[in-house]
Each structure stands twice: as structure tokens, then as C-alpha cells.
Amino acid sequence: MTNRGNARTPPGPNGLPVVGSLPTYARDPFDFERRMHREYGDVVRWKLPGGWMYHLADPDHIEHVLVQNNGNYVKGEAFQETLGPVLGNGLLNAEGEFWRRQRHLVEPAFHPDRISTYAEMMVDASERGTTGWRDGETRDVHAEMTALTLEIVGRALFGVDLRDESVRVGEALEVVMAGSEFSLTDLLPEAIPTPGRRRFDAAVETLERVVARIVRERKRNPTDEDVVSMLLSARDEAGEGMSDRQVYDEVMTLLLAGHETTALALTFTFFLLAQHGDVERKLVAELERELGGDPPTMADVGDLTYLERVVQESMRLYPPVPGIVREPVEDDRVGDYRIPAGVTVSMSQHVVHRDPRWYDDPMAFRPERWTDGFRESLPRLAYFPFAAGPRRCIGDRFALLEARLVLATILQEYHLELVSSPALDLRPSITARPKNPVEMKVHEREGSRWDVSQSEVEPAMD
Ligand code: HEM
Numbered sequence: 001m002t003n004r005g006n007a008r009t010p011p012g013p014n015g016l017p018v019v020g021s022l023p024t025y026a027r028d029p030f031d032f033e034r035r036m037h038r039e040y041g042d043v044v045r046w047k048l049p050g051g052w053m054y055h056l057a058d059p060d061h062i063e064h065v066l067v068q069n070n071g072n073y074v075k076g077e078a079f080q081e082t083l084g085p086v087l088g089n090g091l092l093n094a095e096g097e098f099w100r101r102q103r104h105l106v107e108p109a110f111h112p113d114r115i116s117t118y119a120e121m122m123v124d125a126s127e128r129g130t131t132g133w134r135d136g137e138t139r140d141v142h143a144e145m146t147a148l149t150l151e152i153v154g155r156a157l158f159g160v161d162l163r164d165e166s167v168r169v170g171e172a173l174e175v176v177m178a179g180s181e182f183s184l185t186d187l188l189p190e191a192i193p194t195p196g197r198r199r200f201d202a203a204v205e206t207l208e209r210v211v212a213r214i215v216r217e218r219k220r221n222p223t224d225e226d227v228v229s230m231l232l233s234a235r236d237e238a239g240e241g242m243s244d245r246q247v248y249d250e251v252m253t254l255l256l257a258g259h260e261t262t263a264l265a266l267t268f269t270f271f272l273l274a275q276h277g278d279v280e281r282k283l284v285a286e287l288e289r290e291l292g293g294d295p296p297t298m299a300d301v302g303d304l305t306y307l308e309r310v311v312q313e314s315m316r317l318y319p320p321v322p323g324i325v326r327e328p329v330e331d332d333r334v335g336d337y338r339i340p341a342g343v344t345v346s347m348s349q350h351v352v353h354r355d356p357r358w359y360d361d362p363m364a365f366r367p368e369r370w371t372d373g374f375r376e377s378l379p380r381l382a383y384f385p386f387a388a389g390p391r392r393c394i395g396d397r398f399a400l401l402e403a404r405l406v407l408a409t410i411l412q413e414y415h416l417e418l419v420s421s422p423a424l425d426l427r428p429s430i431t432a433r434p435k436n437p438v439e440m441k442v443h444e445r446e447g448s449r450w451d452v453s454q455s456e457v458e459p460a461m462d
Helices: 022-027 029-040 059-068 076-087 096-110 112-116 119-129 141-158 163-179 195-220 227-233 244-257 260-275 277-291 305-317 372-377 396-413
Strands: 043-048 051-056 138-140 323-328 332-334 337-339 344-348 414-418 426-428 432-434 439-444
Touching (some): 022 043, 029 043, 029 051, 029 426, 059 323, 059 332, 076 195, 096 244, 112 396, 119 141, 138 141, 141 260, 141 396, 195 244, 227 244, 260 396, 277 305, 305 396, 396 414
Parallel strands (some): 051 344
Antiparallel strands (some): 138 439, 332 337, 414 439
16 A cells, blocks of 8 residues: 655646636646646646546656556556547457456457467568659658558458558548647537537548458468457456457557557658658668668567667657556555546656657657666666556557558658658547648669569468
8 A cells, every 4th residue: 555644736737717827728738748847847737628638758667657566557547538439449449357357368469479370460560551652753651551551461460461441440530630639629528419429420431441350351261370350259267259249349459569669660761761861771781781671570570689679769759649547546656746536647758768868869860878777777667668567569569660661661762851841730539640741852762682573472361
């Protein structure tokens, strides 16, 4: 039990009557949270129409919530309201014993041995995804990476080819994510069908149709390898199977959580490389040295140490998931402060990852900083792109392997030059997505040696 004696209420702005700090928070949550941290310190609270938000920025406090005392925290109302309508009771939203059972069921698909079998497909998909790229043309790299990661997750986890769905899923995702942004229309009663809410419902229906197709496909033709067949055949101790609704929710969760975040990590990395020629040159030199123009394989990944640091540094500056929320079940205490049961506790990667106490010259993109010694010197939760504790991202290894293989494949063939603005405007929702297309001009690298047209792959779906 945490000692709560003499604990104080944290400082914070008074805000307006009824709406509290919502108007300034909704305008730019990233800026607001950074400002609150600067003005009030590591523990600050502000009022929103739904209740108090407590923001933590000390890595030890964050570790307390996510790891040491995680049993006292649930995802809570703020999380369920945002994601419940799309993901139902899937792994990301589920709580308690039910979550534990589902996590246990899904975990085998993410075992390191299993993940390594996806490597070849990840490289093949990257090669084919870029065969249409022509020297000198301009592409929206965010849209390209979203289509590519959707294809990869579809093949790896569900054994289906989702290439034809990528535009529809991309558009629906855009609407769903926009619906999860904080806005003043949230104050209207839910029964009022605002145009935004109608668009949101239509987008959820589109995604449900894609999920229905995946489940139908696998019911007709189960395999030993895909997650849908695994979920469909799972039985609990009483011999009960999972309801169709639950299978849908898990597939929807893995489909969305499993591609949009990695697409963002890739987009941000290309964006940063385009502006840091020295880093790109060093990275390409490593790829030439280690791969000699061949497609990367699972065996190469461990040797690509600079690539690993580039991805790590990119997810520090631009964490695809910019913040996490939790709700304490019972009163708790962090440092000198009391955290009452039922409030929303928010922990922001984008604030902690740019804190000069941990990162020298925090806005600089410097993969070199990630020496082993540096990582060890950091407080554990000063870097948490995948969260931590029992609810740490289940797909972290999958995502890191995918990001490295996609980058190693594409960067050996192409240099991408930034055409759109070098100031990246981000939409703050559950993920941090670029507001506008990230347009880049494709340049074929001279002397690239491998012929992408040789790597034809059979479609996985019958
Ligand atoms: C760079 C890519 C990724 C990032 C930054 C990321 C980040 C995160 C974070 C921060 C959480 C914790 C959310 C919370 O507790 O509120 C999470 C959970 C989760 N992620 Fe990821 N993720 C990535 C890729 C993936 C992939 C590739 C998959 C699946 C193929 C995946 C599936 C999930 C699932 C199912 C959960 C919920 C786990 C649970 O609560 O048991 N993620 N992710």
C-alpha cells in the first residue's frame, strides 16, 4: 500500500468555468503539455470537462504507474471513450482477467522465433511496394508507408493480401483518428449527430467490412499460422470458444495498432534523414558495407547497429504514440503528490523524450547519442515509445524488425528528398500523425545493384 500521508495536491492552471483548460488544450495538446511542464514542474493537474487530468513527466513517477504499481491502474474512461467505438473489447482496451487471458492467447504470434519468420516477407513487400517508384517523381511518403505496413501486417498476422484495401483503410483511419482528437464538439451530447460523428460512424463501418472479410476468409480456410485461426480455435478451461464479436475486436485492434504506428515511425525517419544528409550518408555506408547491395535478411539485422540507433533516435523525437493515459482505481501517491482515484493520469513520450535533463540538445537528431553507456545512464522510463510493464506494446519486436528491414531495403535503392514543408505539423490524437501529406521526391541511387523485379511473391490469399 502506498504511503499517502502528507501528500499535496499538485499545482496547475485554474482554467475557465465548466470547460476548464479544454480550449487551450484542444488547440495544441503538445504545446500545452510542454508549457505546463515548464511552468509547473513534473506533476501538474488541469481541469477538463470530464474531470481532472494529472500530467506526470518524471520517469520514476511514470515507472511507478506503468510498472511498479500497475495493478492499481486501468486504462479508464478517457481511453475507452476514445477507442471503445472502434476497437470494442480488443487487447488494447480490455481490462483485468479478461485482458490477461486474451494477451496470453495472442502472445505466441509475437514470439521472437515466430517474428523472425516474417523477415523475408517484410523485405519482399518493401521491394514490391516501391517497384512503381520512378526517378524524379514525388510521393506522399506517409501514404506509401501506411499502404506498405498494412500489407505487411495483413500477410504476417492474418495471411491475407490487403493491398486492394489500402486506400479505403487509409481514408477510414484518417477519419477515425481525427475523431479521437480533442475538440470542443465533444461537449455536445452524444445523441447529436454532428457531421464529424456521421463520418466517424461511416469510417468504422468501412473498417468493420475489411475485418469481416479477413475473418470470413480464415473461417473458410484456416491455417496453422495466422492469428485469426488461432483465435477462432482457442478454448478456455470450460471448453468455450471466443464469440465472433471478440474475434472481430482482436482483429480490428491488431490491424490498426499493427500498421499505423510503424508507418508513422518510418515516415518520421525518412523525414529526418532527408534533413540530415550526414546521418543518411553514414547509414547508407553501413548498408553498403554490411549488405553489399543484397536485400537484408534476419541474420543481417544484428549487424546494422547504426540503423538501430537511427530508428531509436527518430522514435525519441517523434514518438508515434505521443502519450499514454491511465486511471487509478484507488488513491495513489507519486513523490510529494496525491493522485486521487478516478482522475486521468497522462504521461507524454513527447514531453519526456525532449527533456534536456535526459537528452543533451534535445531537439537535435543525433543517432550517435545512443551508445550502450548512454542507454544505461538514463532513468528507465526516460525513453518509452512502446510503454512499459505488463501492458507494454505486444508488437514492439515486430515493429522494430519491420522498421529496420523496410528502411534497409528502400534506402539502398532510393534517396528521398523532402518537397513539403520541413516544419512537420502533427495532429495530436492517439497517435501523432502529420496533418498534411509528407511529399518527397524519389531519387534512384546510382549503382544500386539489386533487381527488384526479380522478387515476385505469390499472393497469400486464395
Ligand atoms: C513503432 C510502432 C509501434 C509503437 C510506437 C507502438 C506503441 C504502443 C504503445 C505505447 C502501447 C501501449 C498503449 C497503452 O498502454 O495505452 C501499445 C500497445 C499495443 N500495441 Fe503497439 N506500437 C507499435 C507497433 C505495434 C505493432 C506492429 C503491433 C501489432 C502487430 C502492435 C499492437 C499493440 C497492441 C495489441 C497493444 C495493446 C497491448 C496490451 O494492452 O496488452 N503495436 N503499442
